[in-house]
Amino acid sequence: MSPALLVVDRISKSFGGVHALIDVSLSVAPGEKLALIGPNGAGKTTLFNVLDGQLAPDRGSVALQGRRLDGLPAHAIARLGIGRTFQVTATFGSMTVSENVLVALLSHRGRLHSLLARVHATNDPDAQALLARVGIGTLGARQCATLAYGDLKRVELAIALAGAPCLLLMDEPTAGMPPAEREELMQNVARVARESGAAVLFTEHDMDVVFKHADRIVVLNRGRVIASGAPGEVRADASVREAYLGIDDAAHRSDDA
Numbered sequence: 001m002s003p004a005l006l007v008v009d010r011i012s013k014s015f016g017g018v019h020a021l022i023d024v025s026l027s028v029a030p031g032e033k034l035a036l037i038g039p040n041g042a043g044k045t046t047l048f049n050v051l052d053g054q055l056a057p058d059r060g061s062v063a064l065q066g067r068r069l070d071g072l073p074a075h076a077i078a079r080l081g082i083g084r085t086f087q088v089t090a091t092f093g094s095m096t097v098s099e100n101v102l103v104a105l106l107s108h109r110g111r112l113h114s115l116l117a118r119v120h121a122t123n124d125p126d127a128q129a130l131l132a133r134v135g136i137g138t139l140g141a142r143q144c145a146t147l148a149y150g151d152l153k154r155v156e157l158a159i160a161l162a163g164a165p166c167l168l169l170m171d172e173p174t175a176g177m178p179p180a181e182r183e184e185l186m187q188n189v190a191r192v193a194r195e196s197g198a199a200v201l202f203t204e205h206d207m208d209v210v211f212k213h214a215d216r217i218v219v220l221n222r223g224r225v226i227a228s229g230a231p232g233e234v235r236a237d238a239s240v241r242e243a244y245l246g247i248d249d250a251a252h253r254s255d256d257a
Contacts, residue, residue, distance in 0.1 A: 004028065004029055005032075005065060006062070007062070007063045008025055008051070008060070008061075009060055010024070010059070010060040010061075011050055011060035012058050012059050013043075013057050013058050019223050020046040021047055021057070022222075024047060024225055025225065026228065031193060031194070031199055032199045032216065033193060033199070033200045033214050033215045034200070034201050034217070035204060035214035036218050037207075037210055038219055042221050042222065042223065043222075045171060045203070046223075048084065048203070050070070052074055052078070052082055052084050052169060053077040056071060057070055064082065078163055078165075079108065079163065081164075081167060083160035083162075083163055084168070084170070086171050087171045089152040093143065094144075094145060096142060096144070097136065097142050097144060097147070098131065100155055101131060101159055102124050104160075105124070105130075105162045130158040130162060131155075133161065135154060135188055139151060149177065150177050150181040150184075153185060154185065154188070157185075157192075167199050169202070170189070170201070170203070172203055172205065173185060173204065174204065175205070179208075186209055186212075216228065217229065217231055217234040219234060226243060
């Protein structure tokens with residue numbers, strides 16, 4: 001078995017008297033798709049913000065490929081190989097799709113000083129290659145403000161991939177999308193991960209998406225890990241069913257009968 005790509009060891013984070021994360025530990029293997037689920041307020045976004053450097057943990061450690069990340073600034077963590085998408089898409093609406101991706105490419109190359117000279121280079125081959133990877137290669141010249149929500153999600157995925165991350169954090173990647181587009185996006189994510197070897201750690205409220213696309217699931221409740229394992233194991237876990245899935249034991253026994 002290959003060494004873990006990401007190791008989160010007993011991370012805790014509080015905001016005043018609110019304990020958002022309490023001794024959270026998990027690992028992600030290279031190429032793995034790991035779902036992080038839990039009810040609202042469970043601590044999922046807080047953990048993502050710790051992993052990408054937006055928040056410093058109160059205690060515990062985070063290591064990527066054996067290198068400690070906790071305490072590093074967000075831009076340094078991004079350059080070490082963590083990309084992220086957000087619950088609410090964050091693109092420049094007045095810029096074209098290609099220009100949005102080009103900004104990300106130049107940032108990761110440390111060449112934002114050349115942005116003004118190249119911002120209209122909508123045929124940049126690297127930007128076009130990223131758009132093709134996420135299935136929107138024909139939309140490069142469109143302004144982001146004119147795109148459908150599902151296409152904006154794909155633009156954000158292309159932006160996250162601009163730094164060639166070894167770990168992709170996806171916070172509610174299918175939120176607001178109709179079922180057919182959710183499936184298409186997740187298949188695209190799986191293909192990109194398979195081709196690049198990157199691991200994916202994602203949060204998601206759609207349990208159909210989680211149980212279909214995750215290799216493994218970690219469940220948070222009130223800042224603590226209450227279960228982890230393969231989708232079938234987590235689905236059958238009584239604590240998960242009580243805290244999150246909303247399935248009582250009697251119904252489960254009836255379904256299994």
